[in-house]
Amino acid sequence: MKKFLVILFAFFYSFCFSQETDTTAVEDFSMYGEAELAGGGKRFCTSKVFDLSPNKLISIGYDYQSSYKLNLGAIGSNAGQEITTSNNYGLRVAANVPVISKTNVLLNIGATYWDNFYSFDKEAAINPLALSLQKYGLRTMGLNFTLFKPLNEKSFFILNGSGDLNGNYSFNDFQSLSYTKISATGIYGWKKHDRLMYGFGIARSYRVGEANYFPVFLYNYTFKNRKWGVETLFPAKAVLRRTFNSRTLAFFGYELEGNSYLIRNRGNEFAPGIDNLELRRGELRVRCVFERSIKDFLWVSIQAGWRYNYRFNVDEKEFFRGFGDDPYLATNKLTNPLFVNFSINLVSP
Amino acid sequence: MKRFILLFLAQLLSLAIFAQTESDAILGVWESGSGKARVKIDKAGEKFTGRIVWLREPNNDEGKPKTDKNNPDEKLRSTPLLGYRLLRDFQYKGDKTWEEGTIYDPENGSTYSCTIKMTDENTLDVRGFIGVSLFGRTDVWKRVQLKKK
Numbered sequence: 001m002k003k004f005l006v007i008l009f010a011f012f013y014s015f016c017f018s019q020e021t022d023t024t025a026v027e028d029f030s031m032y033g034e035a036e037l038a039g040g041g042k043r044f045c046t047s048k049v050f051d052l053s054p055n056k057l058i059s060i061g062y063d064y065q066s067s068y069k070l071n072l073g074a075i076g077s078n079a080g081q082e083i084t085t086s087n088n089y090g091l092r093v094a095a096n097v098p099v100i101s102k103t104n105v106l107l108n109i110g111a112t113y114w115d116n117f118y119s120f121d122k123e124a125a126i127n128p129l130a131l132s133l134q135k136y137g138l139r140t141m142g143l144n145f146t147l148f149k150p151l152n153e154k155s156f157f158i159l160n161g162s163g164d165l166n167g168n169y170s171f172n173d174f175q176s177l178s179y180t181k182i183s184a185t186g187i188y189g190w191k192k193h194d195r196l197m198y199g200f201g202i203a204r205s206y207r208v209g210e211a212n213y214f215p216v217f218l219y220n221y222t223f224k225n226r227k228w229g230v231e232t233l234f235p236a237k238a239v240l241r242r243t244f245n246s247r248t249l250a251f252f253g254y255e256l257e258g259n260s261y262l263i264r265n266r267g268n269e270f271a272p273g274i275d276n277l278e279l280r281r282g283e284l285r286v287r288c289v290f291e292r293s294i295k296d297f298l299w300v301s302i303q304a305g306w307r308y309n310y311r312f313n314v315d316e317k318e319f320f321r322g323f324g325d326d327p328y329l330a331t332n333k334l335t336n337p338l339f340v341n342f343s344i345n346l347v348s349p
Numbered sequence: 350m351k352r353f354i355l356l357f358l359a360q361l362l363s364l365a366i367f368a369q370t371e372s373d374a375i376l377g378v379w380e381s382g383s384g385k386a387r388v389k390i391d392k393a394g395e396k397f398t399g400r401i402v403w404l405r406e407p408n409n410d411e412g413k414p415k416t417d418k419n420n421p422d423e424k425l426r427s428t429p430l431l432g433y434r435l436l437r438d439f440q441y442k443g444d445k446t447w448e449e450g451t452i453y454d455p456e457n458g459s460t461y462s463c464t465i466k467m468t469d470e471n472t473l474d475v476r477g478f479i480g481v482s483l484f485g486r487t488d489v490w491k492r493v494q495l496k497k498k
Contacts, residue, residue: 032495057479
């Protein structure tokens with residue numbers, strides 16, 4: 001019996017520890033080229049091309065515009081005014097987290113918070129819009145999602161949607177959710193290879209200040225030398241990317257930025273009876289951006305450029321103008337300052 | 350008494366075999382979600398590791414084998430990617446899950462915490478993350494069968 005127990009123990013021991021051998025001896029790697037997916041799995045294209053700028057999980061930034069003039073039109077019985085900002089600044093916070101991350105579907109959910117404050121120091125604000133901007137600034141809070149659905153190894157579909165609450169509200173004087181502005185983009189595209197993907201689609205967007213529908217063209221391309229690339233969602237944005245290395249990038253290009261803001265007569269800045277106006281802000285930002293990993297997944301982004309005002313007009317209420325020529329309640333003109341933007345970002349794997 | 354000891358040892362043995370079989374289910378060759386690389390998962394002691402054994406594009410623009418050029422450590426940038434150990438230190442934690450390991454992404458030279466979950470015998474959910482699992486991304490790897498020559 002003792003003999004049997006010893007044999008049994010020896011067998012048990014040898015079984016348990018025989019697996020400790022490192023099986024990483026020198027191998028002929030060519031044998032791994034000829035293979036097929038077990039169980040007949042299907043391959044799908046990925047959502048990125050080589051060297052595409054990293055997805056920012058969390059971004060905390062600060063945006064600053066230098067001094068510029070606002071020539072604000074009359075609103076009702078309130079006179080117009082030309083006034084100069086000493087500066088225009090705000091916090092920009094965003095989160096964008098992948099909640100479903102599979103080979104055959106990717107879903108990111110995001111949230112944004114932007115504020116934008118105006119200070120005038122040379123003359124007192126008289127115009128009601130200037131008063132409102134000075135007292136309350138502009139805020140945007142929103143939720144968004146991006147769905148990437150590859151159909152096979154070569155084609156994909158992208159659906160993006162967002163709901164933003166824009167206005168002169170504050171946290172203790174919030175505005176109704178019924179004023180939420182909805183934007184969406186749908187794109188059908190092709191991934192030709194690891195350095196090129198493109199697609200066509202349609203977008204509903206407030207980037208020009210008021211809701212509009214227009215075609216979009218997605219084009220992400222990395223040149224063969226891997227030093228340069230193009231990241232485009234035309235007409236919303238287009239950049240030329242310079243890859244110094246995987247942790248240092250620079251971008252040169254533009255982005256259309258804007259939204260429609262509910263302007264309430266919170267403190268009787270406007271004449272009685274004027275309330276719930278819509279400020280249509282649309283601007284073009286031509287810029288250079290430098291991004292670098294400062295510690296592992298922590299990246300810093302510094303951008304500087306020129307802000308060109310496309311629209312800063314006021315409508316009496318929210319409505320769909322489309323490409324029509326309905327007159328604005330007030331037409332405002334802004335000069336075009338330089339701006340800088342600084343952000344710290346946690347980037348995604 | 351002898352019978353009891355024998356039964357106890359037999360039970361212990363069968364449990365060990367079962368645990369071993371389940372933990373070793375991850376061994377084999379797997380293709381990443383992008384299809385750009387195949388990784389062979391091996392076992393060293395009680396830990397599991399994975400090496401790149403195939404690359405869809407094995408050579409750089411100069412026609413030479415790709416190296417780990419994005420590694421933050423300059424001394425390691427000449428290491429060939431083929432054979433590179435990008436999965437390290439995984440331990441089987443039961444429920445078809447291997448944890449406490451890391452995954453290296455040669456595309457950006459970053460190393461992430463990583464958990465591997467086997468969803469079926471031919472599929473792995475490989476989740477790389479930063480700090481907490483929420484801040485991460487899952488790549489689905491498929492088992493590949495080598496064709497016999």
